[in-house]
Amino acid sequence: MDDIGKRLAIYTQNIENGIDLSKNYFQRGNVFYAIKQYNLALKDFDKVISLDKNNLWAYNNRALAYLFLGEFDLSLRDFNHIIALNKKSKGFYANRALLYNYMEQSKLCILDYNKAESLGYKNIDMYYNRGLSYHNLKLYKSALKEYNQCLNINRNYFNAYLERGKTYIRMGSYRLALKDIDYFIENQPNNSDAYNTRGLTYYYLKKYEIALIDLDKAIKLNKEGRHAYMNIAAVYYDLDKIINVKFNCELYLYYSFKEKRIKFNPILIEIWEYDIYNFIFLLENFTVDFDSFLFVNNKNKIQLIQPIENYNSFLSVSNSDKRIQESQRAILNYYLGSPVAAYILYDEVLDVKYYPLTAQELYYYGLTADILKLDQEDILEDAIEKLLFREDKSVKDWYYLGQLHLLNNDEQTAITCFQNSHDFVPSFIMLMSFEENTAIQEQHSEKLQKLDQDVLIKYFTGYPKTAIKTEYSFETQFEHYFYATELFTAVSKIKEKYQLPEYLLGYTHLKMWEAFYLSDVEEAIIDKALRNHKIQQLINTITQDLDVKLVSIDGHDKTNYLEKIKHSLREDQDLDIREAFDSLLETLRNNGNVENHLGQMIEAFRLEKAQLYLYFISYFYLQGNLNSYQTFVLFSYLIDIVSTKRSKAIKESIQLLIPEKIREQFLTTLGLSKHFYDLIHVYKAYNIFFEDYNEYQLQKESKYITFKNNFNAYISMNKETLSEEMFTKKFQCFPAILDHNLERI
Structure with a gap:
């Protein structure tokens, strides 16, 4: 046993025997720290501090362990603590x-x-x-x-x-x-950073050839060293080799994503003229100042792809299958201009979570790996093997297997795959492009003439500009465009070898965002669907909040609470209240709509019994007869009815139902009628969240269900118009209100 092992054994034995625990935990923690077992060191330092809160060196050493685990906030907390005690x-x-x-x-x-x-x-x-x-x-x-x-x-x-x-x-x-x-x-x-730094120096001296030698050496020593890729891009930019610039910028983006850090360079932004999705990728994964001068000429580019993004969001909302959503997102990432974002989805999501991948998924996984030169040999070999041994291969499987062989520089095997699916138009087009025999070319031309003209236009051109339809599926909308792009090189060869019909000669291949658009009608359909989805998300959030607050109550406490409410209602001398409670129970027994029944009761409200209506709502929620969102809306309705029917006594009711610390916040949350707007105005709280309230004012309706529909619209409007922070503040008050009233029981 080495010296470290002996020391650990001694300290552990002393701890087990209860000998000078604080000292031995501290010494063992120091050994764990010295051998970089920081998590084990933390446990021992925690133990020391629990035994002796005055041991400042235990705090110091725990802070250092936190530091090397990357827990900077916890480390700073410990350092601040000990420095405050010993300056x-x-x-x-x-x-x-x-x-x-x-x-x-x-x-x-x-x-x-x-x-x-x-x-x-x-x-x-x-x-x-x-x-x-x-x-x-x-x-x-x-x-x-x-x-x-x-x-x-x-x-x-x-x-x-x-x-x-x-x-x-x-x-x-x-x-x-x-x-x-x-x-x-x-x-x-063997220090990668040194070669990168020297390469950068030669770049500044305009000694580009020597710079590239050093920068390539840096990458060989550390292929994940992101800065070297950006420096290589800068060299090629000066040499006007744009393809090399783009390739290295993509790798810089990929390794920046892996490291969760990025430094922007004007070259990076300029080179992404057509790689528009990279800008969205930046916004989603990095802290980006999109108002900086670097992006000033690129903000409008995101708008170009917005119709396709909106349609994909609509599909995601409409389809609960995460596998389909991830697959669609990946291929769109590629076609909207970010092979990096696409590769990450294929490599870290689809290939990890879902098996088996489709032929199309395997191809685009291999394609993005090949573009970025990231483990491309292994990924292509694996994709080919998976498709090759797939039983009952479809013509689409054969077609993509052929494309994978082309990526793997195996033209003859690729042709065999296309021959196995020659009746599939994309495979036929690939065969045409490879054919050198004049007689067979004539046969191909004759076959081409017999194919449907509209189909050929789609495969040869990727559509004339086309409207996106919400009634059509993802594949129906875009699949022919994907094929046309995959076939672009083949079509170029065919145009050189064959005399094509005139209708195939007048088109140029468009970028995806140039080929598709949304009509006003379709935009309205998508907007409505996305708004409804946001409302449902909010409902889910409220439900989760209330579940945490109430459903997690200890079973015994919950039973006692329900019995107290029931006792209060049963013993109440007001016959109307007792009958109301019984009628609700009867509705429940008859499988009636308790929510609607309770809403109607609240409409016939009596101010002096406001607390009992709250008990009604709480009781049926805790019994599981109302969900969290129904409970939230009913309570809001109770407050609104209070303001409508008894405005002179409103302060009394608000004070009764709402804890003081969130009272003003709640009043700004539920401005659901003209009367309630007046109330808000009296409390001078409305301008905390919006000064232009009249624009959003909702008219009070007498029926509870109408109220609920208006409430949905109100929530949706706030979700659209408020910042995330303000929105959260506004709609987190209800759990606190229920807590307040639970304490009063």
């Missing part, structure tokens, strides 16, 4: 400075290191990390001083040479930068 510990300040360095909080990092230094802290890492922070703040001369101080202490502190080289680059001192980076590489020859 004289240089070590605590230095360690918090290290955390700030990891958090890229450069100013705070420098302040803490300065404080530690004023208390007598001297450490080579302090100078190095402070140099990094000065560099991040673009205080390059100060950064140089720190790196020089490192090297004065230790000439073999090699990282200081590399970082000093980066600082020289920012200062435009490329020769000095090369000297430092060359020295670093002599001593650390």
Whole structure:
């Protein structure tokens, strides 16, 4: 057993024997920390703190463990705690400075290191990390001083040479930068970052050939090093090799996604002129300032693909099959201009969750892998094998198997696959493109003449511009366009070899967003469906909130609560109330609509019994006879009826039903009638959320169901017009109201 193992065994034995627990947990935690078993270290430091809350070094070491686990907020909490208790510990300040360095909080990092230094802290890492922070703040001369101080202490502190080289680059001192980076590489020859940095230096010196050698070396050492791809793109951009620029920008985006960090470059934005979905991908996956100058000329591009995006959203709402949704999303990502977004879905979702993949899915998985050169050989080989051994292959399977063989540079096997499905028009077109025999070409031409003209136009051109119809399926809408794009190279060859009918010669292949559009009628249908979906999402949210608040109540407490309500209602001296409760129970026994019955009762409301109506609602909710959303609307209706029928006494009723801390918020939430609007105005709370309330005012209707429909519209309107934060504030008050009234029972 090695020394570490022996120490762990001793500390563990002492703990098991109950010997000096705080000390032994602390020492064992330090060993786990030293061998980078940070989760185990955390458990031991937690134990120490539970035994001795005054052990500040346990907090310190736990903070360091949190730091290296990436739990920066928890680490900062511990450091702040111990520094508040001991402002004289240089070590605590230095360690918090290290955390700030990891958090890229450069100013705070420098302040803490300065404080530690004023208390007598001297450490080579302090100078190095402070140099990094000065560099991040673009205080390059100060950064140089720190790196020089490192090297004065230790000439073999090699990282200081590399970082000093980066600082020289920012200062435009490329020769000095090369000297430092060359020295670093002599001593650390397998460091990817060093080759990337030197490649960047040669790029600035316009020595493009040497720059590419270093940048390629950086990628060989670390294929996930995203910065090297962006630097290669910059080199090719200067050389006007746009295909190479685009390829490396895509890889930069992919590895930025994997790392969850991205730095924008004007080249990146410019090169995505037709890769429009990349902009949406950025918005969905990164913190993007879309108002920055980088995007100023690209905002309108997203609008170009919006009709297709809206239609796909409509299909997603209409279809609960997640597999179909993910598959449609993946292929659209590709055709709307983001092979990266498509590949991620195929690689991390479809190929992981769903089996077997369809022939089309396997092809586009292989295609995007081939475009990005990401494990393409393995992915293509696997896709071909899966299709090859699939029993009862359809003509579509044979066609896509042929396309996969083409991606794999196996033309002869691809032709065999197309021959096995020659009656399938796309396969026939592929065979035409490969044929060199004149006699067979004539036979192909004769067959072509017999095919349906409209079908050929679709396959050869990808449609003339076409309206999207909500009544049609995804495949009906877009499949021929996908085939036309897949066949584009083949069609180009055919036009050179064959004399085609004139109707096939007048078209150029369109981008997907150029080929499809939505009419006003279809837009209205989609908009209505999406609005209804948002309403349902809100209903689900309210339901979940209330379930957490009420359904999770301890079974015994819930039973007691129901019995108290029932007792209150049974013992009430008001005969009308007792009869009302009995009639609701009778409705329930007869499978009637309790919600509607209760709504009608509330309409005949008596102010002095407002609390009992709330009991009615709560009782039938907890019994499971009303769902959370029905409960929410009924309560809203009760408040609205109060305001309509007894406006002079409204304050009393509101104070009775709603806890003070959320009273004003609730009043701004439920402005459902003219009377309630007046009430809001009296409380001077309406302008907290909207000053133009009259635009959205809903007229009060006497019937509960009409009220409920209006309420749905009101919720939908707020979902559209309010920020997410404000919307959440407005519609989270009801669980608190029920809590308030539960306490009163």
